[in-house]
Each structure stands twice: as structure tokens, then as C-alpha cells.
Amino acid sequence: MENYIYYVDEDSVNFGNMGRVVFNGKHYRLLGQADFTGRFLGDALDGYFELKAPAVLLDENGKDTDIEAYVYWIFEEVEEQELDSYDYDDIDRVIEDEE
Numbered sequence: 001m002e003n004y005i006y007y008v009d010e011d012s013v014n015f016g017n018m019g020r021v022v023f024n025g026k027h028y029r030l031l032g033q034a035d036f037t038g039r040f041l042g043d044a045l046d047g048y049f050e051l052k053a054p055a056v057l058l059d060e061n062g063k064d065t066d067i068e069a070y071v072y073w074i075f076e077e078v079e080e081q082e083l084d085s086y087d088y089d090d091i092d093r094v095i096e097d098e099e
Contacts, residue, residue, distance in 0.1 A: 024094070
């Protein structure tokens with residue numbers, strides 16, 4: 001199943017749009033910018049870093065549900081590469097909080 005990030009006109013960037021992601025067939029609207037988790041990824045992933053962003057699960061009509069989530073990315077650190085130039089289509093995982 002393909003995972004990716006996309007934008008829609010109704011979420012205009014002018015209004016704080018962070019985009020939407022598709023992960024395992026589910027659509028999520030990002031609620032904020034991705035930020036460093038600070039989590040130690042282990043020796044096998046030395047030179048990598050993890051980001052996460054808050055999100056909300058969307059229903060089949062593209063409307064927000066009550067299910068909040070976090071979207072995670074793991075990137076290999078490239079010297080002098082800006083954060084906005086990494087491939088955010090490469091989503092590592094999404095964790096939903098159904099409380």
C-alpha cells in the first residue's frame with residue numbers, strides 16, 4: 001500500500017495547512033509541523049533522526065474524526081540538508097490515540 005503526503009485546496013497553506021498523509025489506506029490531516037522526538041534510535045540507526053507531527057484521522061468524506069494520531073518519519077541525516085527538503089512521503093508509522 002502506498003503512503004504519501006498531499007495537499008488540498010480547502011486546506012490552503014495560507015491558513016496553516018500542514019498537509020494530509022495517507023498511511024496504510026487511512027487519511028490523516030496534519031495539525032502541526034513535524035518536530036524532533038529526541039528518541040534514541042539505537043546503534044543500527046546511528047546517523048538517523050526521528051520526527052513526529054500531530055494529526056487527526058479523516059472519515060470517508062475527508063472530515064475530521066475524534067481520533068487523534070501522531071505521524072512519524074525516520075530520516076538519515078544529511079549534512080547541511082534543510083528539514084523541508086527530506087522526503088515526507090516516506091512515513092515510518094502512524095500511532096492513533098482513540099481515547
